[in-house]
Amino acid sequence: MQVAPRRYADLSLVLAACVALGGCKAKESASMADSTSTASQAAPADTSATAATPAAPSTAALSDANIIALLDEANMADSTLGAAALPKATSDEVKRFAKLMMGEHHALRVQGQQLAKKQNITAQMPATDPFTSAVTNEQAALASAAKGHAFDSTYIANEVGIHQAVIGWAGTAETQAQNQALKDLIKSAGPVLQKHLDRALAIQKTLH
DSSP: OOOOOHHHHSOOOOOOOTTTTHHHHHHHHHHHHHHHHHHHHHSOSOOTTOOOOOOOOOOSOOOHHHHHHHHHHHHHHHHHHHHHHTTTOOSHHHHHHHHHHHHHHHHHHHHHHHHHHHTTOOOOOOSSOSSHHHHHHHHHHHHHSOTTHHHHHHHHHHHHHHHHHHHHHHHHHHHHOOOHHHHHHHHHHHHHHHHHHHHHHHHHHHTO
């Protein structure tokens, strides 16, 4: 996921409060449960405190339809991963972070869907999905990590990696987007994603 513009690259990321999550969270959690069940069967015996290495941002040209689809996927993934992490997290800071991911990535996802509808952009996934590997690996790691410090460390380590990847990809996506409203949406999401990365890095230091 080409390196982001400098405003995104200082810490070079890889989707309404909890009440607003009501209907969507249930649907997203169900989807997460299905994928996590499959991933856990193939997961290695011990993935605690490990994180997948995010793929480098793709340099392939993306259409606005591709960008909308990938934004939706990334926001949905972080929302559902937060929902999956919350029951097993033991650190209060990690729990707060998971709730933050559920709320703010859900809100970002809604903004993207509203923009797509208003701008008449139909989401279409590109031939190569830059997020699949990181999301699948995090699902597998969370499913197999034991509750406690190992789980908290694994979740935060993966969140650092996936946010670095998404921030990197977002810089490229903003450059390639043709629709100005879409460019503006990506730009406005930048500080939110950077805040998430900064928070994850700060928490990671306390878990060592």
